[in-house]
Amino acid sequence: MEHHADYAEFDSSLNRKDALESLIMSYTALAESQSNWVANLANCSSLLYHCYNNAGVNWAGFYVVDVENPDFLILGPFMGKVACQSIKIGNGVCGTAASTLKTQLVPNVEDFPGHIACDGMTKSEIVVPIVQNNKLIGVIDLDCTELNGFTEVDQKYLEELAVKIAETCKF
Amino acid sequence: MEHHADYAEFDSSLNRKDALESLIMSYTALAESQSNWVANLANCSSLLYHCYNNAGVNWAGFYVVDVENPDFLILGPFMGKVACQSIKIGNGVCGTAASTLKTQLVPNVEDFPGHIACDGMTKSEIVVPIVQNNKLIGVIDLDCTELNGFTEVDQKYLEELAVKIAETCKF
Numbered sequence: 001m002e003h004h005a006d007y008a009e010f011d012s013s014l015n016r017k018d019a020l021e022s023l024i025m026s027y028t029a030l031a032e033s034q035s036n037w038v039a040n041l042a043n044c045s046s047l048l049y050h051c052y053n054n055a056g057v058n059w060a061g062f063y064v065v066d067v068e069n070p071d072f073l074i075l076g077p078f079m080g081k082v083a084c085q086s087i088k089i090g091n092g093v094c095g096t097a098a099s100t101l102k103t104q105l106v107p108n109v110e111d112f113p114g115h116i117a118c119d120g121m122t123k124s125e126i127v128v129p130i131v132q133n134n135k136l137i138g139v140i141d142l143d144c145t146e147l148n149g150f151t152e153v154d155q156k157y158l159e160e161l162a163v164k165i166a167e168t169c170k171f
Numbered sequence: 172m173e174h175h176a177d178y179a180e181f182d183s184s185l186n187r188k189d190a191l192e193s194l195i196m197s198y199t200a201l202a203e204s205q206s207n208w209v210a211n212l213a214n215c216s217s218l219l220y221h222c223y224n225n226a227g228v229n230w231a232g233f234y235v236v237d238v239e240n241p242d243f244l245i246l247g248p249f250m251g252k253v254a255c256q257s258i259k260i261g262n263g264v265c266g267t268a269a270s271t272l273k274t275q276l277v278p279n280v281e282d283f284p285g286h287i288a289c290d291g292m293t294k295s296e297i298v299v300p301i302v303q304n305n306k307l308i309g310v311i312d313l314d315c316t317e318l319n320g321f322t323e324v325d326q327k328y329l330e331e332l333a334v335k336i337a338e339t340c341k342f
Binding site: 030083 | 173174175176177178179197201204205207209210211213214217218221232235237239245246247248249250251252253254255256257288289290291292
């Protein structure tokens with residue numbers, strides 16, 4: 001890549017699967033020389049946001065376990081509008097992914113018990129836990145302004161990305 | 172605010188001065204209950220990016236001193252395209268703001284000796300150091316796709332924001 005910014009250019013003709021494969025390759029290349037979690041997740045948020053650019057995704061980023069208050073997730077790097085800073089583990093979509101260590105694929109956030117609305121525009125969401133040495137580190141969170149914004153294809157690749165993040169970042 | 176996302180809504184009729192005053196009030200309100208630097212700078216990047224939304228600003232965020240390698244700045248939270256992860260203090264616009272502890276207002280990045288191009292689209296830049304207890308913590312960095320993207324008005328308010336960040340964040 002001539003400039004780092006070029007990593008954020010996704011060919012708009014790619015289908016979701018190919019775009020996410022390209023994203024994982026870009027993340028891996030960027031993380032090769034860097035293990036700082038803030039830097040890596042900041043660039044990863046940019047990759048995610050630009051990858052999903054034409055798909056109604058209005059927020060892409062991370063919540064991480066708050067080391068000072070480990071019953072809570074705290075806001076990490078992201079792209080999108082201002083977000084809730086702190087989420088109790090077990091609450092809402094992010095908190096449920098964190099407490100169950102299972103991806104939450106939510107076609108309609110209104111149907112999710114205890115959904116926490118940081119943005120009233122969000123209609124669907126996917127949250128994928130990041131686990132390192134059998135310990136919850138945080139979650140990948142994507143919001144979409146359309147219902148049914150995400151499918152099992154997103155789940156498969158975002159879970160792969162979560163493994164890659166756990167392998168490459170010092171938290 | 173009904174939703175956190177509403178903080179990112181800036182009235183497009185505001186002039187730069189009024190928009191930046193509104194941004195500083197929003198940052199202060201958000202940081203009242205939170206001192207985690209990653210969460211606060213992530214939301215602050217979102218405020219900056221949306222505040223400058225219609226002004227050609229293509230990147231808004233932070234580099235912080237790399238505690239593992241204190242001769243370098245490392246990428247912090249930001250909004251925009253993927254960015255350089257590491258910058259030697261003293262190099263480029265960010266590194267010069269860090270080494271001199273002085274705001275760098277750069278009307279044309281091509282004229283800045285040793286400018287580091289993360290994105291070939293960037294034409295002008297402003298970088299403001301963040302100092303806490305007489306120690307460099309990091310920098311606020313804004314890039315613009317137009318020449319002369321920033322003026323002394325931006326400098327004044329971004330320097331005020333840097334003081335507010337130093338007052339409200341634990342690094």
